[in-house]
Amino acid sequence: MEPLIGAEVLWIPIDDTSAVGAARRMATGLADRAGFDEARSGELAIAVTELAGNLHRHAHDGAMALRLTRPYSSADGTAEPAVEVIALDHGPGMADFEAHLRDGYSTGGTLGVGLGAVTRLASTFDAWSQPERGTVVAARFAAPRRPITRIGAPAAPGRDRAAGLTRPMAGETACGDAYAVRRTADGVVAVLCDGLGHGPLAARAAQRAVEVFTETADEDVTALVTRLHRELRPTRGAAVGVVRLDQTRGLVQFAGLGNVAGAVLRSGERSRHVTSMPGIAGHQARTIRSFDYPVEGNALIVLHTDGLSTRWSFDGQWGLAGHDPLVIAAALLRDAGTRRDDAGVLVLTSRP
Incomplete structure (x- = not known):
């Protein structure tokens, strides 16, 4: 597919x-x-x-x-x-x-x-x-x-479990944030990247990250980030995060370099923030490793670049969790996005 x-x-x-x-x-x-x-x-x-x-x-x-x-x-x-x-x-x-x-x-x-x-x-x-x-x-x-x-109802068979949205900073037409999603036998694997800086060169770095991701069949998140780090060397570099949702095992795996942030969320529970290692894919990476986060039932996995405030929350909006991931991504971008930087948000849903 x-x-x-x-x-x-x-x-x-x-x-x-x-x-x-x-x-x-x-x-x-x-x-x-x-x-x-x-x-x-x-x-x-x-x-x-x-x-x-x-x-x-x-x-x-x-x-x-x-x-x-x-x-x-x-x-x-x-x-x-x-x-x-x-x-x-x-x-x-x-x-x-x-x-x-x-x-x-x-x-x-x-x-x-x-x-x-x-x-x-x-x-x-x-x-x-x-x-x-x-x-x-x-x-x-x-x-x-x-x-x-x-869509604001129980998931239909085969319905997309992931969607994202990006927006360039004010005054720019090229966006340095990009994402891609690929279905797997047991869920999805996805990448979110933030090209260093903004403008066409940042966009090119992010686009190259997407190309590498889509050309690679490997589903191991650590291996994917390692490959991205190697392949982005000719570019100005990017922050990258790769996430894999394994529905069969009830597990989220994440590996990242740089300022791609995120969290695993469930209503009524404290959110668990994912861990990204310091570095810039293509230029600096002392350690590349993955982290596992268990998920059960209806959970959301949200990744975002630093174009979104780290103080975003679902305060009073937990009804969003049952909606299309694109609606969720758009609501987060509306509420927490800044116009002083490129912004990107990627949402994965885990439903029974």
């Missing part, structure tokens, strides 16, 4: 009416690259216009992220392109999000299609909203359209 690679993300602040049109044009441009037919591209345009319009009318600090990915796998094992749409804000939030999905429900002038239509047009849809904290929506649009999958 082709690995899921964190693709380039187009970020659009939705701060005026023109931004709604810009988001629609960017989305249809991605649809063209994905080979969407005219009808499917039009459906995507409707959904993006609705989501961006809601951000403009109702939200504070609203933004939309768009990217072209290949997270779906067809029966013959080939990956199918999809456009992912993430809308996030610090707005008033919604106490009853389900009500907003019903046709005819409105709190103000809208397109008339509403969020309910967005869910019908999307291949997968999930959202998280809290009064006074804002809303996060994540929708994937595959070509051709697939039956809608609502």
